[in-house]
Amino acid sequence: MTDDERLARVALARIVEPGDEVGGRWLRQYGARKTLQRLTTEGEPLPWVTPKRWEALRARAAHIRPKRDLEEAAAAGVRFLVPGDGEWPGQLDDLGDGRPVGLWVRGTANVRMWALRSVAVVGARACTEYGAHMAAALGAGLAERGWVVVSGGAYGVDGAAHRGVLGVGGATVAVLACGVDRPYPRGHVQLIGRIAEQGLVVGELPPGEHPTPSRFILRNRVIAALTRGTVVVEAAHRSGALVTARAAQRLGRFTMGVPGPATSALSAGVHDLLRGEAVLVSDAAEVVELVGDMGELAPDRRGPVLPRDLLEPGARQVLAALPGRGAAPPDEIARGAGTTVDDAVGRLYELRALGYVERHGDGWKLTRQAMISVSPDRRSG
Structure with missing residues (x-):
């Protein structure tokens, strides 16, 4: 990819919202540089948008500073990846026109290599002690087996999974719904800093961008696409973790759930998944048996020998x-x-x-x- 195309993608990352499939069609049909040119100059609007939407995009385009974005990112130890880079994780291409315009990355590890052997562990923010314990145990167990654990850096299950990995010196990736230079939630600034030192922090949004409810939802498709499978640990009927799981199913990834009490509202969403195509798992060995290579089998479960x-x-x-x-x-x-x-x-x-x-x-x-x-x-x- 040429420098002009790369710089145009930096600009478009600030203009087009994550997961915007119309923007993805423009990129596929016209390329980044020509798309940006049409957005920043007077002339006929690009196709497939209403006049109102076109004016909103044009208003954003009037305030882009792509070179400054790259400078601020470099100062914060952040790099920008685009499709075609050697480090670009090819799994994201499965998102089609909803593929990220680019990825902002903190951390020294190779994103593509880590994504090849990764599992998502997601779940409720207001999780129970049981949910936190299971998430941490899964994170640690997967890391000890050489797997990368991907989650969203949020409170609850996400944070517990990340901490479980960090506790055993493993590899973990936090996918954020904001600029990777401004971690969110604020209470996880130290945790996300540790992840950046020991693993990777990635996101679609340029430096300084803040999260919104829609950005959280759209972020989940990246978690699903980046990994071989998604494990849900506690999720109510209305949960972002279920969005991640359903995105994984649409992409042909493995979907797994950790069961909880039948009376728990925080496990109701997981149980619905398990009644469908999701697979019940209770520990890291069972996850690896599903997503791993041939022969990576979980031990037989037997009662005591009398x-x-x-x-x-x-x-x-x-x-x-x-x-x-x-x-x-x-x-x-x-x-x-x-x-x-x-x-x-x-x-x-x-x-x-x-x-x-x-x-x-x-x-x-x-x-x-x-x-x-x-x-x-x-x-x-």
Whole structure:
């Protein structure tokens, strides 16, 4: 991309709102320099906009200072990326005409390389202790497995996920809905500063720009596109995190949800996702199994191995045939176990040696050790 085209994109980043698909069509059809020229000179309006919208864009164009924007960005340690740069994350191209005009980046890591192995963790701002714990655990677990965690730098789940990553020395990216030189929210200035030092802070808006409700919503499409999949940890029915998840689904990315109490309004949105195409996950290993490479499997989930699980099948059958209370003769035990009396007697002596049964006259009964290891139903029966 030529210097003129790059400088034109810097200017357009201040004129066109994030996600403006009409602006994206202009860029695709006319290029950045010609689009800017039409916006800054008298003449016929560009297509696909109303006269009112055209005048509003022209008013913004009258106040652009692209060279000054680049100078202020450089002074703040911020660089500007455009499509075609070696560091440009190609996943953003999946947004089509809604693709960012460019990306403002704080931090030294390579955005493209980090995006190739990244997962978004998003959720409620006013999260519960459970939500904060799960977000931090997911962030730390993903980082320890070599994954980059992307979130929005907000209060609640976002902040917990970022802190979980930072706590284990991992890689994290905050995608902001404002200029990356003026972090928002104010209470996260230190956190976002740490992210810039240890990871990356990125955004579509030029230096000094402030967030608005619509910019928060549109920012979420970048989080979804930048990553292989999105995990939602706590989200009410009306939640920006659900916007991110639905954007991920439209883009063909994996969508995952962490379940919560069925009575919690903060988990209601997640549960709706899980009733659809989202996949339930409970830890980082399950996330990686879904978004990772072949063979990156989560461990099998099993209950504890009990001593009786180690018995031979025939011995387990005989043990199961003994009554919960009192003694039984060998022939009754053999019938219950579906075997011969001789086989049952042999198994009973094996079980006695292991401490499971004891002989009482002509009958056999469970020992106290065996009674503890059997189910409550048998102990009562």
